Amino acid sequence: MRMSKYYAPTLKEVPNDAEIKSHELLIRGGFIRKTASGVYTYLPLGNKVLKKIERIVREEMENIESQEILMPIIQPAEIWQESGRWDDYGPEMMKLKDRHNRDFTLGPTHEEMITTIVKNELRSYKQLPISLFQIANKYRDEIRPRFGVLRAREFIMKDAYSFHDSEESLDETYKAFYKAYEKILERLGVDYLVVEADTGAIGGSDSHEFQVKAEYGESTIYYCDCGYSATDEKAVSNVIFEESNETEQEMKKVDTPDVKTIEDVANFLNVDKTKIVKSLLFKGREGWVLALIRGDYELNTSKLKAYFGDQTLSMGEPEEIKNEFGVEIGFIGPVGIKNVKIVADYSIKNMKNFVVGGMEKDKHYVNVNINRDFKIDVYTDIRMVSKGEPCPKCGKPLKEIKGIEVGQVFKLGTKYSEKLHAYYTAEDGKQKPFIMGCYGWGVSRTLGAIVEQLHDDYGIIWPRNIAPFELVIIPVSMKQKELSDKAEELYKLLKGKYDVLYDDRDASPGFKFKDADLIGIPLKIILGKKMKEGKVEVKLRYERNSEEVDITEGFEELLKIIEKKLNEYDPKIYVKSIDKE
Amino acid sequence: MRMSKYYAPTLKEVPNDAEIKSHELLIRGGFIRKTASGVYTYLPLGNKVLKKIERIVREEMENIESQEILMPIIQPAEIWQESGRWDDYGPEMMKLKDRHNRDFTLGPTHEEMITTIVKNELRSYKQLPISLFQIANKYRDEIRPRFGVLRAREFIMKDAYSFHDSEESLDETYKAFYKAYEKILERLGVDYLVVEADTGAIGGSDSHEFQVKAEYGESTIYYCDCGYSATDEKAVSNVIFEESNETEQEMKKVDTPDVKTIEDVANFLNVDKTKIVKSLLFKGREGWVLALIRGDYELNTSKLKAYFGDQTLSMGEPEEIKNEFGVEIGFIGPVGIKNVKIVADYSIKNMKNFVVGGMEKDKHYVNVNINRDFKIDVYTDIRMVSKGEPCPKCGKPLKEIKGIEVGQVFKLGTKYSEKLHAYYTAEDGKQKPFIMGCYGWGVSRTLGAIVEQLHDDYGIIWPRNIAPFELVIIPVSMKQKELSDKAEELYKLLKGKYDVLYDDRDASPGFKFKDADLIGIPLKIILGKKMKEGKVEVKLRYERNSEEVDITEGFEELLKIIEKKLNEYDPKIYVKSIDKE
Structure with a gap:
């Protein structure tokens, strides 16, 4: 072209x-x-x-x-x-x-x-x-x-x-x-990871996602050298929540004016977040669900939806919650709440004398205890894991990486x-x-x-199999007839063998090189100064120095070098190397 | 497959x-x-x-x-x-x-x-x-x-x-x-015609349609051996509308109770349709248009739209016309009508003493004459041509054929x-x-x-280039091991060379033949009774008799015959021949 x-x-x-x-x-x-x-x-x-x-x-x-x-x-x-x-x-x-x-x-x-x-x-x-x-x-x-x-x-x-x-x-x-x-x-020539995944709106039992590793990936993946890997929506860990040896104290309702978030509560009452239980209200097909989790953890909505098999489950709107339960969202808690199904993460199972919302504006309960002060309908894992937690398979610390999902399979x-x-x-x-x-x-x-x-500061670095063109022929000037004639000859020779772009624009070499790098073409063949000596320059997208090839005797040597370079070409190895720099 | x-x-x-x-x-x-x-x-x-x-x-x-x-x-x-x-x-x-x-x-x-x-x-x-x-x-x-x-x-x-x-x-x-x-x-291997076409909603000047000839085509095409061809929407002819030598008679309004269609008017007043002017109301972007054409001709809406460059132009609804003009649709006419643009086909230009709607229920005017009784804003060609009319290029009678448009180009x-x-x-x-x-x-x-x-009574007859499979291998029984083994061998050999279907179903030969014909596969290779003598049968989709090929010495001869038959294969010639039968 x-x-x-x-x-x-x-x-x-x-x-x-x-x-x-x-x-x-x-x-x-x-x-x-x-x-x-x-x-x-x-x-x-x-x-x-x-x-x-x-x-x-x-x-x-x-x-x-x-x-x-x-x-x-x-x-x-x-x-x-x-x-x-x-x-x-x-x-x-x-x-x-x-x-x-x-x-x-x-x-x-x-x-x-x-x-x-x-x-x-x-x-x-x-x-x-x-x-x-x-x-x-x-x-x-x-x-x-x-x-x-x-x-x-x-x-x-x-x-x-x-x-x-x-x-x-x-x-x-x-x-x-x-x-x-x-x-x-x-x-495709990319670095990837296969991970266990949530089935989401599609449903079914098993599912795996195929993730292309990328610094700014949308998905967070937890994985371990032992082979375990899963998306954050699905990942589990082997954290053990130890039994508390405290004795149960008397539950009290205390004033907590304008204290709504977990941070506020922890600061105001001067307790650790691990002594607070977060209460979150969801509405689904079968009504309201109150989800409980330890104050320092994040709730995993995907796990909650999967548990109920209800993709319509979503966080209640503040206004709706106030109408339904007569109390603001920051003061919701499991004590005395009615008409909800209470589902608790395992992280709260062994807690004693903890803090929860008071079901009344500006109030919280302290020294709350499960069974004595409220009942839980079911325990399940509804927690987001974090890196460093023990791998569910082998116990070693989980690592975190970002990825972009390109494929997903479902049973x-x-x-x-x-x-x-x-x-x-x-x-x-x-x-x-x-x-x-x-x-x-x-x-x-x-x-x-x-x-x-696969990119660097100059542009895209396409793998050969999907590059729009495998190579580009760049005469540094179209006005020098010996360059453009040779380029034309080369173009005719190569276009039967490769997907070739011929940059025949009347533009500066710098302009052409920049476009070739931006577009991400694997190989450049440059016809420049060295042509006086009968030499063209050949350079992979990520190479700093070009290789000079003599074409005075014909194109045979050049063809060999093109093929060799294209066979060696592996953008993912190059990109990994610049990541480490 | x-x-x-x-x-x-x-x-x-x-x-x-x-x-x-x-x-x-x-x-x-x-x-x-x-x-x-x-x-x-x-x-x-x-x-x-x-x-x-x-x-x-x-x-x-x-x-x-x-x-x-x-x-x-x-x-x-x-x-x-x-x-x-x-x-x-x-x-x-x-x-x-x-x-x-x-x-x-x-x-x-x-x-x-x-x-x-x-x-x-x-x-x-x-x-x-x-x-x-x-x-x-x-x-x-x-x-x-x-x-x-x-x-x-x-x-x-x-x-x-x-x-x-x-x-x-x-x-x-x-x-x-x-x-x-x-x-x-x-x-694609079909019989086709390129014709001048209307530009329709796309607009522009020139346009051609590419029509696949077919008995039940949606498009009607007028063409001539001299090379002229056009869709009915666009076709013109060289019909000459001769000057009338009648003297203008006095216009009269006559009773025509319940007489609405051109047929009714002709019968009731005992006049030829060529003495009646059809009046049709259209509504477009710029208001109402009254189109006039001789009673025995059909109005060509595409030409009318093209003349006004207005694709929104459409026949007025009876109810709307009654509200707007105070008269029923069957009695509309150009005499005394207001707030319309009057566009007339050339066919009425030379008419004298003709009949038009009376602009009053159950009335028509007779002995109407242009200029004296009403004015025409513009003459243009808004008429459908018919077969037999003289070709606009050479004057020979136009022929009619049906086609299906598959392509259209526009300037x-x-x-x-x-x-x-x-x-x-x-x-x-x-x-x-x-x-x-x-x-x-x-x-x-x-x-x-x-x-x-491209079909016959048994099914489709695909041209080779677009047939889903080029050939089908049919063992008449899957239970006879010598047949299914040989079929398997043949399948493996041929699938690298052709797009092959292997009918390995446990079904009767008749059932398999019927499906192959219905689906329209160009060539059948049948492994049947003749296999005892080491022979397979080869048959094109439209052939009545198969050719026997000896495979005892190997498949070389068979491969030659397959290639020869597929090269000869031309469904459009066969279909033309059955059309003539």
Whole structure:
């Protein structure tokens, strides 16, 4: 491709709304342009990378014999009403009406759709297992879209769904997808981690996320050298909450004027946070839930939702709480509260003589004790872990790292097949609901994740397999005929072998080098001063010094060196090395 | 691919809503499934054909150096408001609001979007000409979706847009796309016609449509052996309307009780339809238009809209007309009517002493004459032509044929660049609006169009280049080990060379043959009785008799025959031959 005719508008300025490097570089490099909040156009460079990512994903799906289909983006409301998610999914679901006033959604995911498609047509256990995938747009109306293509409202996903007649069969396919995803990440050429994950709004039992490591990743991951790793939403640890040997004191209600936060309470009453129990009210499908946790810990909402199997569960609004319980949010506590289910984290199980809200403005109870002063409905783990806590597998301190999720696999079980009445005839002749799995890969988000990991001060450093161009030919001047002629000759020779960009613009060498680095092309072939001696310069994206290659005798040597350098090229090793500097 | 594990549910029954053969066969063959009215899922077979069509279209776009991008499906209202099409486009445009109550449309087309994207970034005449394309979903909320993927509400299009600094440059690119489209049709292997076309809601000056010939095509085309061809919306003819030598009679108002249609009037007054002038009221952006045409002709609404450059122009509702003009729709006429623009077809120019509506219930005027009794604002061609009328180029009788539009190219001029303020710096330093072209190809509709042309009583007859599989291996029994073993061997050999389906289902040969014919696979390799003599049978989709090939000495001969037969294979010649039978 000739750069003079290529639509790749690069920018010097950092866009206003770019909070992270990948967003900035994809805009500045001319890969994407924003059309509306969270809605992007992929310019030729961006589209090229996208299509290369798509191809790798598609090939790995075909390698595990998943069959490609294409489902509609606009989905009728009825199937979502049947599964119960029309109301449950919340405001992230974009909805519209057609001219006949029928309700549709712009599909945020396709479990309902695929289940509806195969039901009545996938009939016998003999046809199982089977998996179907598609690569298509998805829509989630994020309240605050950000980070460019990493958290967009319109995005491209590969989603796959599998159907089984046994847990063992699901397990086998789940593992095949797991391996295919690792293969994709290896072909993409990035550093990654596979972690245990929460199943969220999709539901089901097991789930794993595939995370691209990145300094400013959205996900926090806890991991251990022993192999344990999980997202913060899912991570557990082996912290032991020791039995207290205090004797129970008399409970008292004390004045705590304007003392609302845990910090305030600790300071005002001069007690440690570990002597306070935090009380948080949530509202879900089945009413109010009071969650209790030790004052120095953070509540893990994902674990709470997972425990109740209720994704609609959300923190009560202050106004609503006041109306319902007659007391401000800062003074809520388990003593005397009514019409709530009380769920407690294990961290409070052995506490004695602790502080809780007084269920009255400006009051707290001190010397509170479980069972004597209030009852707990259930204990479970609803706590966020922290780095340094003991690994649940081996006990060594957990480490923390940031990542960007690009893939997630789920064991759905019969959640959707039961709700949507999708049955097959089993070997014993009985009608049984399909056991299902689902497997998502964020295609457009992969673009952002890779740039977030692989860049330096000058721009993007694309891995060879997905670089928009593998190499760029740069004559330092188009006015010197001997340079442009040779460049032209080289371009014609190389474009059959590689994905080549020929920077034939009438611009300064510095300008061209900067663009090549910003865009992130793996290899530069520079035709400059050394051409007088019959030499071109060859340089990998991250190399400081170029290698001179004599072309007076022809291009054979040059071709060898190009191939050698491109084979050696590994941006993730380079990026790790600059991280350590 | 092994048929036993392939998701291709074929059906015996004809679906209720299938009015035409392509719709029926794509459903029955397991290519598509309906999700909602005009909304389809592409099952593995359908997706496979779709991807092959996409690939051909993409390659031909790349051959003319068009650059691929990807624009959003959800488009903000603002850009459509700027162009004036937010209101003009009508109820076909699907609209939605996001969670912040901002208006979006599911793009029915992308002129506004592309113009907004390049403005301010495509700056200089030096960057021109340039063309950008995408392959993506489009949405048009058809009032009555029908014919399967031919008139769907969600569909896949390739749309391209070009930018120029001169009409000559636009002309050159327009021709390049024209040729690329012909190339696509040749690679697709169908019979087609390129015709002059109306520009419709897209606007602009010149336009051509690329039509796949088909018995039940939606478009009517008039053409002549001399090379002239146009859609019925656009076609003109050389009919001469001769001067009348009658003397003008006195105009009279006569009673015509309950006489409303042209037929009724002709019968009641015992006059020929050629002595009546039809009066039709339209409402547009600038008010009411009264269109007049000779009683035996049909009005061409597309020509009327094109004349006024107003796509919102539509036939007045009876109720509205009665309110506005105080008279029922059947008695409207040009004499005495007020507040309308009167536009007349050339067919009435030379008429004398004709009949028109009386502008009063149950009345008509007779012996009406132009100028004396009413004035005409403008004469223009607003008439539908008929077959047999003289060709506008050579005078020979026009022929009529049906077709399905798969592509359309437009010269847009500066319509969008002016409205959206998209300027470039010209060679003389001045700011000028881009001259634009746009080029659409209906990717999913191509699927339907091809099947509509290429089928017989048994099913689809795919051309080789887009067939889901090039050949199918059919052992007549899976229980006879010598057959299934040989089939397996053959499958392994052929799948590296061709797109092969192996029908390894435990089913009767008749069942397998029927499915292969319904699905439309070009070549069958049958392992049956003749295997005792070491022979397999090879048969093209439309051949009655198979060719026996000896494989006792190996597969060499078989490979040669497969290649020879596939090279000879041409469904469009076969289909023409059965049409003549």
